[in-house]
C-alpha cells in the first residue's frame with residue numbers, strides 16, 4: 001500500500017511558481033527522500049501535505065485519506081517536523097509535549113509513560129525540564145522530533161532536520177533518524193539538500209525549481225547520471241597512447257581524467273598503459289555529480 005500519493009500538485013505564491021505539477025508515491029514503511037537546493041519547493045510540499053497550506057491544484061492522499069476532505073484524519077496519521085522550529089520557547093520540553101498531548105487526549109500518567117518511551121529513542125531526560133530557549137540547536141531539534149512522534153503517527157515528515165546544525169548535532173540527529181527508521185514501522189519522508197543523507201533512503205526524488213527531475217534509488221541515480229572517473233598522473237607519452245587507444249579524456253592541470261562506465265574499465269586501461277602512468281586513482285561518482293548532471297545546478301548554491 002502507498003502511504004502518501006501526490007498527483008500533479010501545483011502551488012504558486014503570487015508570481016512564484018513554487019511547485020509546478022509534481023507527482024510521487026511513497027510505499028508504506030519506506031524511507032523517502034526529497035532532495036533539492038534552496039527554493040526547490042520542498043517546504044511548500046511538506047506544508048501542503050501537513051494540511052497547513054492550501055494547494056492550488058492536484059490531489060494528495062495520506063494513509064488512504066484525501067487532503068482537503070479528511071484533514072483531521074490526516075493530521076492524526078502524521079507527525080511533522082517543520083524546517084523552522086515551532087516549539088514554544090518559554091515552555092520546557094515536557095510542557096511542550098503536554099500541550100501537544102492535550103490535542104490527542106494524552107495527559108497524566110499516560111503522557112508520562114509515552115515520554116518515558118520516547119526517551120528510550122531520543123535520550124532527552126537531561127533537558128526534559130528545561131525551557132526551549134535555553135537548549136542547543138540539536139536539543140531543540142530532538143524535542144521537535146519527540147513532539148512529532150508523541151501520538152505515534154504512521155508517517156513522519158522531516159523538513160531539512162539537519163540544516164543549520166553544527167556537525168556534531170547533525171550527526172546526532174542523523175543517527176536518531178536512522179534509529180527511527182530501524183526501530184519503527186513508520187513511513188519517513190525527509191527533505192534535504194545534503195546529498196550524503198539520501199544514500200540511506202529507499203527512494204530519492206530530485207526536486208528542482210518546483211519540478212521533479214529524476215527519481216530512483218540513490219545507487220541507480222548514481223549509475224544513470226554520474227560516471228566514476230579514472231584520475232591519472234601521466235608519464236611522457238600517455239596522451240598519445242590514449243589517442244591511439246580511442247580513449248576519451250580530459251586534461252585537468254597536470255592530471256588526465258577518463259570517465260568510466262565502471263571501475264573495471266579503469267583497471268583494464270591502467271593495465272594497458274601501465275608504463276606511461278606515474279600513479280592513478282578511481283574516484284566514485286557522488287550524489288553531488290548526479291544532481292549537477294541532472295539539473296545543471298549545484299545543491300549547495302541553490303536557485304534563489
Ligand code: ADP
Nearest residue numbers: 013016018037038039040041042043044045304
Ligand atoms: P525549499 O523548501 O525547497 O527551499 P520552498 O518551498 O521554501 O523551497 O520555496 C519554493 C519557492 O517558493 C521559493 O522560490 C521561495 O522563495 C518561494 N516561497 C516560499 N514561501 C513563500 C511565501 N510565503 N511567499 C512567497 N514566496 C514563497
Ligand code: MG
Nearest residue numbers: 042043083160
Ligand atoms: Mg525549505
